[in-house]
Amino acid sequence: MAARIEHLVTSGTFSLDGGTWDVDNNVWIVGDDSEAVVIDAAHDADAIAEALGDRTLRAIVCTHAHNDHIDAAPALAARTGAPILLHPDDLPLWKQTHPDRLPDGELTDGQQLSVAGVELTVLHTPGHAPGAVCLHAPELGTVFTGDTLFQGGPGATGRSFSHFPTIVESIRTRLLALPPETVVRTGHGDSTTVGAEAPHLQEWIDRGH
Template sequence: MDARIDKVVTSGKVTVDDTEYDIEANTYIVGDDEAVIVIDPAFDAEPVIEAVDEREIMAVICTDGRETHLGSVLEVAEADEEDPAPVALHTRDRLLWRQYFRALADKDEDADFLKDLQPDLDIEDSGVFEIAGAQLEVMHTPGHSPGSICLYSEQLGVLFTGDTLHKGRPGRVGPDYPELQEQLNSIGAILSPLPRDTRILPGQGDESTVGDEDSQWESWFALAQEPESEA
């Protein structure tokens, strides 16, 4: 197996309920010297495309359909204009996708085509993506959004958690958890069966391990009351 993981961090702003938040988001590039899968392109396509270099992008996977993960998805997917990569999203986040791109279209008369834009691939629970000898198993983890997913690779010993789980707490939308109980149930379900030394690579912030996060899981049920700024 030749697969490796590259990380790119980009920064930008996200508006939630008329409040603007400064965000740093993680993009992961999984593959070898020939081909890669890009997970969660965020605010700036240029550093992601530079990190991919001349490798072929086989797919672009969005772990949810919120604004943070859609900002540069088209530019990254179309880095090779002659052979664009398919964009994958869970079916239950198609509404968020549609809302985001229709809002962009409403602001720009030359972008009317965005109103009918759809993801190329529908992600389903237990689906598998393969790249450079590694498998990325889809785990549906609703809560942060209806179609949030995580991706587990036994070969690489990693769990890509998107904004389902950050280091030390669940991911949020602004200061709030849209469906905290459901999100915590999802987190508990994915953490408990995995080896405790599995690396957790989140959509924001530093990495962690399954063991570290599982030990804190029961303490998170009161987090909805904490008004901190994160998206």
């Protein structure tokens, strides 16, 4: 059974720097009928577990440690026994949400995660958060960008732990270097492609989000 990508949207809140906002998050499941990984266990461990069914969960991969992307990770890990993986540069953010539960493993740039016969390559793409990563799956023609790149521009950089020049450099060097037909599956909202976003890089820089 070939690997496939499944998608669910969960709803909750995002909190940072004293503010709280209602958000809808994309949760991505990559796998086949027997095993899978979850990218960003957001808000609702029950809904994610239901979508997984009886498949073996190999890992819970965090694109970054803002609370809306990790709030359900410990509960999902407890239910499934899967390890939570996070880039260590995001540990300060992680500890704001889960001070008593550390991730189980580290993500590193260039690391490859295997599931259902496909490889997900970790790309460290700081800017939205210091430890933000994207996951490139060339066999599936896709990259999971978390909150680094959206349809229409970079992720937000107006709050703590973020930096606009850094996110632009991450997008320019790591994401826009991918094949233009690569589908960009984001942490919130609609998907896009590398080719659709690449022409707008200079506009983003000029706007200076």
